[in-house]
Amino acid sequence: MTESASVAGTTGHAGDRDGTALPADPGRWLHDLVADLLPPMRSITGEGVRTTLRTVARALGPDVPLTVHEVPSGTPVLDWTVPREWNVGSARLIGPDGKTVVDAADNPLHLLGYSTPVRARMTLDELRPHLFSMPDRPDWVPYRTSYYNENWGFCLTDRHLGALPAGEYEVEIDTTLTDGSLTYGEIVLPGETSDEFLITTHTCHPAMANDNCSGIATATLLARALAAGPRRHTFRLLFIPGTIGSITWLARNRDTVGRIRHGLVLTGLGDRSDPTYKRSRRGDAAVDRAAAVALAETERPHRIVEFSPYGYDERQFCSPGFDLPVGRFGRGQHGEYPQYHTSADDLEFVTPESLADSFAILRRTIEICERDRTWRNTAPYGEPQLGRRGLYRAIGATMNRQAIEMGLLWVLNLADGTRSLLDIAERAGLPFDTVAEAADALAGVDLLAETGAGPGGATGG
Amino acid sequence: MTESASVAGTTGHAGDRDGTALPADPGRWLHDLVADLLPPMRSITGEGVRTTLRTVARALGPDVPLTVHEVPSGTPVLDWTVPREWNVGSARLIGPDGKTVVDAADNPLHLLGYSTPVRARMTLDELRPHLFSMPDRPDWVPYRTSYYNENWGFCLTDRHLGALPAGEYEVEIDTTLTDGSLTYGEIVLPGETSDEFLITTHTCHPAMANDNCSGIATATLLARALAAGPRRHTFRLLFIPGTIGSITWLARNRDTVGRIRHGLVLTGLGDRSDPTYKRSRRGDAAVDRAAAVALAETERPHRIVEFSPYGYDERQFCSPGFDLPVGRFGRGQHGEYPQYHTSADDLEFVTPESLADSFAILRRTIEICERDRTWRNTAPYGEPQLGRRGLYRAIGATMNRQAIEMGLLWVLNLADGTRSLLDIAERAGLPFDTVAEAADALAGVDLLAETGAGPGGATGG
Amino acid sequence: MTESASVAGTTGHAGDRDGTALPADPGRWLHDLVADLLPPMRSITGEGVRTTLRTVARALGPDVPLTVHEVPSGTPVLDWTVPREWNVGSARLIGPDGKTVVDAADNPLHLLGYSTPVRARMTLDELRPHLFSMPDRPDWVPYRTSYYNENWGFCLTDRHLGALPAGEYEVEIDTTLTDGSLTYGEIVLPGETSDEFLITTHTCHPAMANDNCSGIATATLLARALAAGPRRHTFRLLFIPGTIGSITWLARNRDTVGRIRHGLVLTGLGDRSDPTYKRSRRGDAAVDRAAAVALAETERPHRIVEFSPYGYDERQFCSPGFDLPVGRFGRGQHGEYPQYHTSADDLEFVTPESLADSFAILRRTIEICERDRTWRNTAPYGEPQLGRRGLYRAIGATMNRQAIEMGLLWVLNLADGTRSLLDIAERAGLPFDTVAEAADALAGVDLLAETGAGPGGATGG
Incomplete structure (x- = not known):
């Protein structure tokens, strides 16, 4: 049995975040929300996730309903099983002198994720296999979990570990499993069509600002922005624990994932690295090309990386049985920055500027997917007479017509029902908006008709 | 109702241009014909076109019949309508002192094309919207038209315009609309097959040597050359007004354009720029590849540009409903040389050398299309024994056989009914003629059979 | 009528070559066998070939049966006919002074291959058209044949030819035609499947170490190595005269050549040039890609050249009617080294090191083809839970998992029944063995199932 509950926050986020209007300073708004999301102990299950979703609901405001789904432990989901729920009372390591040496109340990262409950007394040497540190980063606490093998442990700085005196230690891990x-949380914003745009972010990482409070915050603000405007696609936003969450969602929505025309996994959106898009397994999905256009339009350094089956939830959405057109957007990639999965991924590590930049690129990517269509020229034999339809300059002359009219001519020439506007812009070497505006003008005089299927990606399944 | 009249000139062009034999100096012959074609007032309809076609017929000589078609005003043609016919009696602008300031009799470019008849008196300021000049080229007269919006006007040098005194002017435009x-004119030269090679050039531009007296002259000489020799394809040459002419021809021949296997639009063939081929919309039609080979064989600088829906009549032939394998050949492209559409496109601007060079490249392009075929090896299992067929050297030795025999081996290996000789030459890295000669030798001993369809491009539709 | 005889050598080759175990020093073993193969007069037919096959049989040892096929003269084979058998008693040219000037007993190359019997007396000038030398290499004897045009002649050094005195010469060519x-010889080593791997080498060249005693020797040692181990493919090794031999074999096996999934023509494996692979006509056959991987793995200079219809027996296997996935492996290519087809292609020209290197690359190429398969992920919806199958590390952490697990993830993601392991390794940028080991591990827990067809190349026909 599965419970679902709609948890519309009664008020929007504090400060300038009331209503559905966009905040004046999205970067600051996002950074504030990251700060709100940071504190709770959080894992793939448990109260920390619920606390997180309540924070998201408040930030969404009253007009954007967030549905919270509860899927019982033991539920078979694809090749996996929903695990037992993990909750943490307290977790402390007490030294030979009776003083608390490590306390998860100070930092959720101190506790190995999914630690089993333990009350034990042992020597430092007996304890050592349960203590995790980073010798090469002696002042940082690493993030470690053991979801599917029962274990327990503490994470601490290597400097701290090295200073622990010999003697008997008391382990007091008061968890329940x-x-x-x-x-998980889900927002559905219906559009003109049932074709879906999926935006998903993981909610399971504790106490790290970039990975992935930045993703949760950005998805929240995207939901507000999308809710406020017209939508051609139906937008679906997921706030789910990594891996098991996407697997659970896919298992429960297996029959309808075919509606997904575009998708984005959001991770690590606030660090100072260049914006980075990772292509879907297909490699040439409309969202892959839209993201490439959005990044190119910034005229700043950025990276587009090929799909690989390592990373975040794109691993599940792009598994060969589903093969959905889902890419991933972020900045620094997992593992390539030293702060990754450590206590150094903190509020200083993410900046309002980077968060705002990521948000803008995502909105532009979404806008391009919204505008992209596959049209058919209704007068394909010869050029239609644009002049009598008011689309052509009166005095035939030399060259400056080109800037104005090339969009019209390219769309007419290539809109044969097989090429999307992204295809046409690429072939024509014209800005996407020029081509999209030309298509709107031509559609306005019935020189274009939409092809059977919806957006360009429709045949990509 | 449409009139057609066969207007075979009774004698060939002057000088060395009698009979169908090629002139000894094609560049000089072409330049002389450009000079003959230059003077008359000319537009998309009217007596100027008929005068032009009479000049063409004379230059063709008695053995190459030119059919002149007359399509009535008001005839619906694709998305357009054949316009009213425009003729010019005289067109003058008379200054405040009663003297003629601008007179179309001096240069047809002085009159805005398709100017409506006007008799009016007005101040210079009232007149200004009807006066066109080129501020950045103060000594040149621009070429301007207003076919589909009723208007009138004069074109003059900017220096002249700047010197016009204030006062009352008399406009005397004695035109009929x-x-x-x-x-339009049409030549059909039947070949061994009904597969067609289309050559087309526009006849509507007045008083400019390169654009497009050079095209008209070159098409004329190509017709003479093609009429004199054997032809595999049926050749069709069109002398038509730009845009509306090709639209009219396409509308009248809509059911048979599928016979067109190759096509070339000829424009601007006499200037000093490098020869330039613009690919068909298909991009890899046989004519696109043949032109590339012909240009490469010159071992001189040249350009091959991708299709775009801007330019000359290729816009119509390559509209998506027709999508014919029609490229464009010329030298300087429209708009890229300053003399384009001005009075500076004169007899000095075109040279006999450039005209002769364009003519030679076109003949070679046509020759390659004529020779290109898709053969099938009739003994495809193992190599056939060339020795007993007299195609192989007697003493098996080392290396110099390669130059002789590689053509035979490549054709045998690749002639599987799907690859044309152009394909094979490209894959083999051999000159086209080497491959074509090898194919002839192999066909001569029945080691090759022609595949069902005609030329290589037959399946390209 | 065709005779076949199984000629299993009663003992292996001398020295360390007894049994089927590989020799301790393959390069030395191969060089010794080249020396044994060098002496006899040899051509496309005759006793020389039989002597050669007896040497091969001895070197194979008792456990690797070589079948010797005899195909009667006059048998029609594809477009050819099996020629008459040529045997040589003696062949001498006697000078004006009665002394022997040239004697085939000194070097088989002295006699033009397939020389007809001649007893004649003639002047030096009458003789000249029958004397072949290399003016640019005055100390080398060229190799010349005249299989399909009756002729006779002697080959000698240019220095020798220049020193011949005028006068009457006695020609004593005691050959039979x-x-x-x-x-030809054939070895079949049955494998788990009837899919075949063809290895073929030509046996017709006399007295030249690289071309092609090196090929015969290498095929012999490959047969010993393959016979000693497990085999997925059925291996077929051919020792055949060039051109007419492969044509004869193809004619006799026309109905079953479709079983050939991979093939290699072996020529010139012992010279000091870089190893060179020539692609099959298909260009992307599994063997083409496996050879490229094997060569890349050497991390030494090597060449991969595109198919051309000139060369050795790949000409026949890759004729368009058969189009078999057969590439060619060797070092220096025919015609590109001066010693090619001359007496300078001797035992000094080939080295044990080059022979051993060629042998190792061939074994690796074969091994890759043996391991390459096209698998299908049996749990393609989401990632399967590797942890509970013991394929995943217990503690989820940072980065060093990549080296271990990327192979598993890539195979699961791409094994959709259309991609071979070679495809996956290439896409993943991982070593082939990493991918193959991952596939073995996944198949071991039933996460992979083999697709219908056998090896990856099965659909390439």
Whole structure:
């Protein structure tokens, strides 16, 4: 049995975040929300996820309903099973002198994720296999988990570990690992068509600002922005635990994922690295090309990387059975910055400027997918007479017509029902908006008709 | 109702141009014909076109019949309508002192094309919207038209315009714009097959040597050359007004354009720029590849540009409904040389050398299309024994056989009914003629059979 | 009528070559065998071929049966006919002074291959058209044949030719050209499947170490190595005269050549040039890609050249009717080294090191083809849970998992029944063995199933 509950926040986020209007300073708004999301102990299940979704609901404001799903432990999901729910009372390591040496209340990262409950007394040497540190980064606490093998442990700085005196230690891990449920949030914003644009972000990482409070915050603001405007696609935003969350969602929505025309996994959007798009497994999906256009339009350094089956939830969406047109957007990639999965991924590590830049590129990518269509020229034999339709300059002359009219001519020439506007812009070497505006003008005088299928990606399945 | 009249000139062009034999100096012959074609007032309809076609017929000589078609004003043609016929009696602008300031009798470019008849008196300021000049080229007269919006005007040098005194001017434009017909010329030279090679050039531009007296002259000489020799393809040469002419021809021949296997639009063949080929919309039609080979063989600088829906009549032939394998050949492209569409496109601007060079490249392009075929090896299992067929050297030795025999081996290996000789030459890295000669030798001993369809391009539709 | 005889050598080759175990020093073993193969007069038919095959049989040892086929003269084979059998008693040219000037007993190359019997007396000038030398290499004897045009002649050094005195010469060519048979050897080593790997080498060249005693020797040692181990493919090794031999074999096996999934023609494996692979006509056959991987893995200079219809027996296997996935492996290519087809292609020209290197690259190419398969992920929806199958590390952490697990993830992501392991390794940028080992591990827990067809190349026909 699965519970779902609609948890529309009663008010929007504090400060300038009331209503559905966009904040005046999106970067600051996002950074503030990252700060709100940071504190709670959080894992793939448990109260931390629910607390997180309540923060998201408040930030969404009253007009954007977030549905919270609870999927019981033990539910078979694809090749996996929903795990037991993990909750943390307290977790402390007490030294030979009776003083607390490590306390998860100070930093959720101190506790190995999914640690089983333990009350034990042991020597430092017995304890060592349960203590995790980073010798090469002696002042940072690493992030470690053991979801599917029962274990327990503490993470601490290597400097701290090295200073621990010999003697007897008291382990007091007061956790529960019991049948409960996996919790995720979902927002559906209906559009003109049932074709879907999926935006998904993982909610399971504790106490790290970039990975992935930045993703949760950005998805929240995208939902507000999308809710405020007209939508051709139906937008679906997921706030789910990594891996098991996307697997659970895919298992529960297996029959309808075919509606997904475009998708984006959001991770690590606030660090100072260049914006980075990772292509879908298909490599040439409309969202892959739209993201490339959006990044090129910034005229700043950026990266587009090929799909690989390593990373975040794109691994599941792009598994060969689903093969969905889902790419990933972020900045620094997992593992390539030293702060990755450590206590150094903190509020200083993410900046309002980077968050705002990521948000803008994502909005532009979405806008391009919204505008992209596959049209058919209704007068394909010869050029139609644009002049009598008011689309052509009166006095036939030399060259400056080109800037104005090339968009019209290219769209007429290539809109044969097989090429999207992205295809046409690429072939013509024209800005996407020029081509899209030309198409709107031509459609306005019935020189274009939409082809059977919806957006360009429709045949990509 | 449409009139057609066969207007075979009774004698060939002057000088060395009698009979169908090629002139000894094609560049000089072409330049002389450009000079003959230059003077008359000419537009998309009217007596100027008929005068032009009479000049063409004379230059063709008695053995190459030119059919002149007249299509009545008001005839619906694709998305357009054949316009009223425009004729010019005289067109003068008379200054405040009663003297003629601008007179179309001096240069047809002085009159805005398709100017409506006007008799009016007005101040210079009232007149200004009807006066066109080129501020950045103060000594040149621009070429301007207003076919589909009723208007009138004069074109003059900017220096002249700047010197016009204030005062009252007399406009005397004695034109007629009445129901009549659109006139075009057509030559059909039947070949062994009904597959067609289309050559087309526009006849509507007045008083400019390169654009497009050079095209008209070159098409004329190509017709003479093609008429004199054997032809595999049926050749069709069109002398038509730009845009409306090709639209009219396409509308009248809509059911048979599928026979067109190759096509070339000829424009601007006499200037000093490098020869330039613009690919068909298909981009890899046989004519596109043949032109590339012909240009490469010159071992001189040249350009091959991708299709774009801007330019000359290739816009119509390559509209998506027709999508014919028609490229464009010329030298300087429209708009890229300053003399384009001005009075500076004169007899000095075109040279006999450039005209002769363009003519030679066109003949070679046509020759390659004529020779290109798609053969099938009749003994495809193992190599056939060339020795007993007299195609192989007697003493098996080392290396110099390669130059002789590689053509035979490549054709045998690749002639599987799907690859044309152009394909094979490209894959083999051999000259086209080497491959074509090898194919002839192999066909001569029945080691090759022609595939069902005609030329290589037959399946390209 | 065709005779076949199984001629299993009673003992292996001398020295360390007994049994089927590989020799300790393959390069030395191969060089010794080249020396054994060098002496006899040899051509496309005759006793020389039989002597050669007896040497091969001895070197194969008792456990690798070589079948010797005799195909009667006059048998029609594809477009050819099996020629008369040529045998040589003696061949001498006697000078004006009665002394022997040239004697084929000194070097088989002295006699033009397939020389007809001659007893004649003639002047030096009458003789000249029958004397072949290399003016640019005055100390080398060229190799010349005249298989299909009756002729006779002597080959000698240019220095020798220049020193011949005028006068009457005695020609004593004691050859027979009579109905007999064409002889070739064949080894079949059955594998788990009937899909075949063809290895072929020509046996017709006399007295030249690289071309092609090196090929015969290498094929012999490959047969020993393959016979000693497990085999997925059925291996077929051919020792055949060039051109007419492969044509004869193809004619006799026309109905079953479709079983050939991979093939290699072996020529010139012992010279000091870089190893060179020539692609099959298909260009992307599995063997083409496997050879490229094997060569890249050497991390030493090598060449991969595109198919051309000139060369050795790949000409026949890759004729368009057969179009088999057969490439060619060797070092220096025919005609590109001066020693090619001369007496300078001797035992000094080939080295044990080059022979051993060629042998190692061939074994690796074969091994890759043996391991390459096209698998299908049996759990393609989402990632399967590798952890519970013991394929995943227990503690989820940072980066060093990549080296271990990327192979598993890439195979799962791409094994969709259309991509071979070679495809996956190439796309993933991983070593072939990493991908193959990952596939073995996944198949071991039933996460992969083999697709219908056998090896990757199965659909390439």
